[in-house]
Amino acid sequence: MSPKTIQLYLYCKMPYTTTVFKMTCVIILAAAVYLQCSLWLKLATRENYEYRNTKQKRVSISNIPMGRHTPPVLSNHCYRYGKLAAVNQCCRMYDYGINNRQNILECAARSPAWFDSNRGLKTSKLHWMFVGDSHIRNLYDVLIRRLKSPLLVYRKKSYREGLWRKMDTLLLAKYQGIPVLVKHLKAPLLLTFTWSPLLELLPNLTKEWLNDEETPPTLVVMGSALHWTHKTWDIYKNIGAEEAAELYKEYISSLSDPANKKKLIQRRMSVVFKLLDHLPASSNNITNIDTYNRIASEVLPAEVVVWSSTIPLSDLYVKECERKKRDTPETKLWRCKDEKHTGYVVIQRYVDMLLNYGCNHILNLESPYCRHE
Template identity: 30%
Template sequence: MKERRLLLATSAGLLIIVFLRVALEKSFRRSPPPAVLKSAVENPTLKESCFDYVNFTAENVCCKMRKYTAGDVLRCVEGFSAEQRLQRKKAANIFRANSTTLPAVTHIALVGDSHMRNLFVSVVERIGIEKLQVRRKSVQNTWGDAKKVLKTMHLQTFIDTTEVRHMSAPFRVTWYRDWKLDGFPELIHRWETNQELRPSLVITGAAHHWMRKHPPRTGKPFRDFLTTLAPHLSRLASSVPIYFKLMDIVPTSYTEVKQYPDFNPQAIALYNSIAVQQLQETGTVFWDSTLRLSIAYTEECVRSNRITPATNEWNCGDPGHIGYIMLDQYADMIYNAFCNRFLNLTDDYCDTGR
C-alpha cells in the first residue's frame, strides 16, 4: 500500500511537471494575431492595431493587402480618372458650369522633410521608371529623364522640391520640400487658388526638425505650431484625403543620445501624441502602422550596422533615416489605402469601399 501511494504521488508529480512545462512553452510562443474584423477598424491599412509584425515584415490581420505592381497603379489611375469625370459631369449638371475643383490627374503630394522625400522615391518607383519624367523647383519648366534624379534621391543627397509625371498616364507625384511644415499653409492656398496642381491625396508629417531646432521636452513650440496649422488642414481635408504619418523611431534616437539628449524614443512618442491631440479634429487620418517597422529597423541597425549600397534597403550608415526595406512596405500601405477601391478586388481586401 505504501509503495502504491508512493507510485501515485510520483505519477502526479510528473503530470504537474509536464503541465507546467507545456504552460511555460505556450507562454513563450508568439500568440496568434487577434481576429479583428476589417469593418471594426477605420482605415485598417494605416493602423498599427491591424498588423502583426514579424522580424522586418508587417502582415495585416484585419484584411488582405495587395502587393502593388506598376500595372495595378495604372489601373488605379484609370479608375480615379473615371471617378473624377463622373463627379465633374454631376457638378456641371447641378451648377450648369464646368467644375474646376477636382484634379484632372491622379496627383499624390508628399509634404515634409527628407523622410517624405525618401517615401516619395518608393511611391514613384512602384510604377516603374521607364516612362517617367522629372522636374525640380529650381528648373521649373524643364522636364527630364527620371532615372538619374531618382537614383540621386535614393542616395539621400537631393533637396529640391521635385515632381514626377508619367508620359502615357495622367499620374503625378510631387515631393514638396518643407522641413517643418511652416510653408504648408501657403501651399494649401496655392492649391485652393489653382496656382499649383491640386492633389488627389496628401501625405505629410514632420516633427524631427522641430525636435532638433526647438528641443524643450514639453514640445510646446511644436504644439503651438500645430494649433495654427489645424484650420488649414481642416479646409484641405474637407475635399482631399490626408494621411498624417506619425514620426518613426530612427537609429539616431538610440545611438546619439549624448549629442541629442532630447531626441529619443520617449520624446518621439511625446511628439506623436501631440500631433494626434492637436490635429484629431481636422479630418486627417493618422498613419501609425509604420512605427513598429521603424523600431525593428533601428534595433537591427544598432545590432549589425547593415548596409546594402546598391539599393539602400539597409542603410544603417545613415542613422537619421529608415532604409527602403521598410519604405517599400510604406508605399504598399499608401497604395492599398488609396487605390484598392479602383481595382475591383473582393471584399476581404483592405479599403475596397468608401
C-alpha cells in the same frame, strides 16, 4: 575490526550506498534539466514578446484618441508584426509589390474627374503630393523607384519651370530643398514632393490648392517631427520633453483652419499625417519622439488621417540593425549606420500600405481602404 568483517560490512552497505548515489544523481540531473528548460522558456518568451509584440514596446503609439478614425490599412492595431513584415489582420490588401498584380497606373486611369479652372474644363489626374522632411522624401523616393518606367519623367523648381528629364537621372540626384514633379507621359499620374521639414510651406500650398492656382492633389502625405526635435534640443535637455514639444504643438494646431475643411471635403482631398518612426537609441532626442507623435494624434483635426502602422516596423528594423550592422548604399535597403532614418527594406512595406489606402480612397470602392475576403 578484522579484514573479513570489513569486507562483509562493505558488502552489506554497498547496495544502499549505490541506491543513494543513483537517486542523488537523478535529482541533480532533473534539477539541471528543469533550470535549463526554465531559462530557455524565459528567454524564448521574452524574445517572442519583443519580436511579435513590438508595437507594445512604447505604449504611446497606441494613444491615438478614440474619436479619431484611422483606416485599417494605416492603423497599427490591424497588423501582426514580425520579421520586418506586417500582415493585415483586419482585411486583405491588394498586392502592389515589385511583381505587382495591381498597378497604380490602373488606379490613375480610373481616377475621377475634377474641374480645372485655369483651362475651363474637367480633367482626370491622380495627383499625390508629399510634403515634409527626409522621412517623407524617402517614402516618395521608394514610390517612384517602384514605378520606374521609360514613360516617367521629372522636373524640378516649380510646376511651370524647368525641363522634363528622364527618371534615371533623378534616382541619382539629391532633391532636398527643391520641389520635384514626376509624371507619366501616357497615364494621368502626377507625383510631387516639396521639401518642408517643419511644414512651414504647408499654409501657402493649401492656399494654392484651394484657389486652383496649381493642380490640386487628391492625396497629401505629410510628416514632420525629426527637425523639430533638433530645433528644440536645448529646451529638451535643460527643461523637459513636454516643454520642448510645446512649440511643435502650437504650430501643428495653427495648421488646422476650420474654413478649409469644407473645401477639402468637396475636392475629395485626403490628407495623411505620417507619425515619426522610432530611431536608434543613440539618436538625439530619441526619447521625445513618442511625445511628438502623441501631440500630432491629439491636435490634428479628425479629417486628417494619422498613419501609425509604420512605427512597429521601424522598431523591428532597429532591432535587426542592433543584431547585425548592415549597410547597402546602392539599394539603401539597409542603412544601419544612419541613426536618423530607416532602410528601404521597411519603407517598401510603407508604400504597400499607402498604395492600398490611396487608390481605394480615390476610387471610392465599396470596401474602402482594403479588400475583404
